[in-house]
Amino acid sequence: MQGQWVSARFLIPSWFLDCYPYKEQAEYIQGVLQELGIDVAIDVLEGGLFNEEMEKGNYDIAMRN
Secondary structure, eight states, rough: TTTTOOOEEEEEEETTTTTSSSHHHHHHHHHHHHHHTTTEEEEEOOHHHHHHHHHTTOOOOOOOO
């Protein structure tokens, strides 16, 4: 896959953004993966939608407690 970009969807739940540094951690991971040629889109989702997307498997990476 040399020279090719891969994309990934990174889900984080909005309900704990005040308690945990999920967004900052996701942005750090996004930067590391970008150096490896992986374009990561971070999606912050409300509880119900986050759970739906998780159940459907509509993500590549997810962070939850």
